[in-house]
Amino acid sequence: MIKRIKNVKLKRISKFVLCIIGLIFFCEYAIYYIVLIQCDWPSDSNMTPEQPIKVMFVADTHLLGTRKGHWLDKMRREWEMRQSFQTALNIHAPELVFVLGDLFDEGLWSSDLDFNSYVKTFKYLFSVPHTTKLYTVVGNHDIGFHYSIVPQLEKRFNKAFNTSPVELISKRNVHFVLINSMAMEMDGCFLCYSAELKLKKIANLLKCSEKSIACSKESMLNGTYSKPILLQHFPLYRKNDIDCNVVDSAPMKEKKKPFREGWDCLRKDATDKLLKMIKPRLVFGGHTHHGCHIKHTNGIDEFSVSSFSWRNKYNPNYLLATFTTDSYAVQICHMPFEYTIVMIYLTSIIFLFFKMLK
Template sequence: MMVGLGGGRCRCSLALALLISAGSVFLFCEFAIYYPAVLRCSWPEMREDGDRGTGSGSPAAVRALFLSDTHLLGAIRGHWFDKLRREWQMERAFQTAMWLLRPELVFILGDIFDEGKWSSPENWEDDVRRFKQIFRHPSDTELVVLIGNHDIGFHHEMTRYKLERFEKVFNVTSARILTKRGVNFLLVNSVALHGDHCPICQSVENELHSLSQALNCSVQSFQSESKKHRCRDMQRYASTPPILLQHYPLYRVSDAECTGEDAAPPNERYQLFHERYDVLSQDASKMLLWWFQPRLILSGHTHSACEVFHENRIPEISVPSFNWRNRNNPSFILGSFSQSDYALSKCFLPEESSVIAVYCGSAMLLALITLGHLSLFRGALHVTNILLGKQKSL
């Protein structure tokens, strides 16, 4: 009876130790792992040129966080476990970033949902509810959402109903300028820049043209009375070139020039892009560059990172997907902006392969420990039985 009691205690201790170890691994992979990843990130510093926004009398730099292509799965193509896993990962990563980095602005550059173009009213409401849970944020952080093709459909799928449904929920329009302490952010619905004069496209182009005139009136100093008269009734913005934000990248042939660990894989990098599907058309791209002369462009859609330069050396940064379903190594961009300068840095999140490796390695280790303890226990029990047998024979 004493041997049985001791064996039972040994087994209970082993089970408790295994349970604690497994729980610790789970807590690390699902909670703690995001903290060291985000703690490696920091807000970029702008050049020491006397206009960083930290000097006396000058406004503080605007701190903005950029992510893209969250692709929350819908009711049609989304498996329940895939939904649970990906949305949990995005929620923990985003909430950790909010707590540690405290950005003033958060921009999500389109494709918020995976099935917005198909969603029934009931499914749409459920998707929106989950989005607001995942990307909840402090009251002093402003979350700004842009329109992507999966939110309202590609051009041929886009309808007024789906566009207005998205605009109403997220309080956005297809073309507007958001100004924060003298920094202009130009927000564009690039899905509507198809250039075929469809009613939605024409309306967005008209809005953009009006914004370009107003921005030009704000930037330029006028030498003639006629120019002053033309700009007299227009809304004024900060007199700085804008940061252009949209879902589609401006036209480029391919991702062949893209480099870095989160660029497109080599087998995809040289595939030619289709205008109006992978990137904006050449005409729409030239129109935006000519009308606004942005100092920086940030876009999404390709799910991979890239940095290219357009005419007049205007840089464009493609922001990778924030969803582990699309990438093994999601990331987001941190930006510091003043009226005359900006600086960017990238923040990488834990790799999916690393998380899987920790789980698999821990499972193997716990299995080996269990087998080792069981072998020792059986050996000890066998020796005890032999000794007891000898004792009885004596």
């Protein structure tokens, strides 16, 4: 009789342990696939027959450093971001991934030793297969706002991620221009001066290729011209977020808050000059931590990508976009809500506890 009771208790304990293991597996692995697989690549009925470029956009990962946040908070956020990103890669298999700035939360304050550690962590969390290329855009939390940037901080980031103040990335005749937003003050500082030189060179490449004018081979694009896509950390100049009405846009109180030029968005004169030189068909940015889709008066569509971290937003997400030389389509992909995972844990554990008592 005693032996039978022990066997029953052992079976119950074994079932309880198995249920806990299953619960952890579901909340830490399976739920990411269940949620993210519901999002698919967008398409446009007006797209040409050519094979579209598949691009994933991520912004404001804000990996925590040693100054802010608890170690447990840091560990949890990094786990959530890695699971979301790696699951998204497995499901969607993008050709290109662009991370639109503020990779780190404390990049500008960190020592070289800490910074190298943050870079190593980022490259682990956001590692990609050889079939995918990942490019980064620098943000103000990575090197500082314009007034506080020193050459050492900028060079350190550029070396770690093989970037420059202005870059041109082309794939199958779709062209992306990557901009350092903090270098767009146009005041002749060391950073702005070099950025403006590169910007003029890329603008000339685009102009020569667009008009097929007599230019040297070095002054022509490798491939056919198409209107470029502008990528940066800051949004273009706008007064506020009041016209942002997508599902992940800011709360109304934040929407009404005026944007400060050079802090919350690009300066107006820098925006005008950039649009005049590059003539983009589309703009992507981050920085605000909230989603936005607006059409500017000149007809250019601009998308702001939400923060990828649950620490900054309760409903973080990423964008999937497909591009051909003359068309595009964009889709918002939502990640699991953190409170959903917490509630699953709580209700399941309470249920199992009462089940054990019975």
